[in-house]
Amino acid sequence: MTRLGDLVVRKSYGGDVTFRVERIERSVAIIKGTEFRLLADAPLTDLLEVDPGSPGEKTERARIKATESVQRLRQDRQEMAERNQVAVQQWSSPAAQEQAYFEVPGKVLHLDGDERYLQKSLDLYEKLRVPVNGYYVNESAMPSVLYRLLPVVNPDIVVLTGHDGVLKNPPSRDLYNLTSYKNSKHFVEAVRVAREYERNFDTLTIVAGACQSHFEALLQAGANFASSPARVLIHALDPVYIAAKASLTSIRDTIHITDVLNQTISGTKGVGGIETRGSYRIGLPTLKDLSKLDIVPTM
Template sequence: MTRIKVGQIVGRASYNCDIIFRVKNVEGDVAELCGEDMRLVADAPINDLVIIKEQDRKKIQIKQKQKEENCYQLFRQDRKLIRERSEYEVTSGYTKKNSYFEVPGKVLHLDGDPVYLKKCTQVYDRLGVPVYGVHLQEKEMPLQVASLIEMIRPDILVVTGHDSYSKSKGDEKDLKAYRNSGHFVDTVKEARKVIPYMDHLVIFAGACQSNFQSILKAGANFASSPDRINIHALDPVYVVSKVSLTPFMERVGIWDILKTSLTGKQGLGGVETNGALRRGMPQYIEEE
């Protein structure tokens, strides 16, 4: 039997290697796994794991990168339409030469996975969304979120990491049947103690297979996962970036969110929310 080590890229033979995982921890004959692209955490017997060859991994990465790039381009097209509409409004239908600047909503992103956090911050930067990223274990998030909100003063909060639902531990309503949904719920509740209004602090919370209903009930604007399916690592980024880059006088509809996501309505949902971007005039250049 091939020795399984922490950090290796593997698949589960019993699932036909449908999801690619990183080995997070090994205890005896059981390994704790984290999805490479999906926000899923799972335990698996070591004898069920298959090490993914580098050439196979590269093929998977190429397909995944193309999917992510398609999503990015769709988002950019949507963003271009919003900017064109903004320019039309600011210039009174292009009849006046008015220069203006934009202040996108600031994101505080709490992530249980440092690798995912790095991927997410790179995409935020590419989209032009200001972000302050913090890596915390999911169980630490409820304890730290209030002080971080006070320090960063974000417009948008992301609470994510890894999760999973185990039918053997209870039905879908039981938080005890989830790996981290309870921590996400508690974090949202603590955040709402600091800023109770949904348009003063927009919250996305959840990961793969998370308890969507409980997270929304706790006070989140957006959450995963309505059908308890897996969500992509970058889904939280595209959800909140849409809010960050939409003018605050406009509403962000649920379809607006879903059409630029990687997962869709089975994995993501929420309520109508005001945008967080503010426009100002005149345009200015800061002195260095």
């Protein structure tokens, strides 16, 4: 018998994606992808319980790609640290060749319409040492919440994500029309709010969208990166990889679009964007531990 919290696959889809049962309404289960930002419903008779150690093929490929992406981001950060040290030595006088520096990665404001995915995202930001303020916000409330948070958080990067999708029975069977999507109109409105707050695309980087979102409308509204060009499912952490890349790319450099998109699990079918400068800075000299500083008061 299927119960809340069970990991399941849909037999009708060949068991390719693993879901968690979120709610049961009579003979129908509301299920949520464990790796992909997919919220769906399915008859209980269509569900097959799976072992957590034996996910569906698509889910397993996504996990492998996710691990590789994190390793690549960590490698990029290590290479950046080495370049920074060389640069600092070139800037410093011969007497201060060992001069240390401090880092100022770009700050992220992440609004997520899914509480579980938000926590997974925050865990990854922490692993990558990316400063972030994360909030669980229903997609329809994102424009108003963002309007209040922007001047308080003053971020370098805004991430707007959650759940979306092409409707089964839309008012208009036109993929150019926002009414054909579950939440794209809310993401678009939130992007407009952010872009009105900061019009410079290099001063505020905006990453927006979820599964099957209206990619073109999000870019037209002012997003730097958005989903989903081919209207495919995107991985739960795809927006985080892009935000982390923006946070950890020097302001002297442009984020390499093909590089960052290839690091995502979904690739260019799931995410696209425009040329954008990074948000990472270094400073001199290194910050002191004030508790150990021997100071003679002058006042």
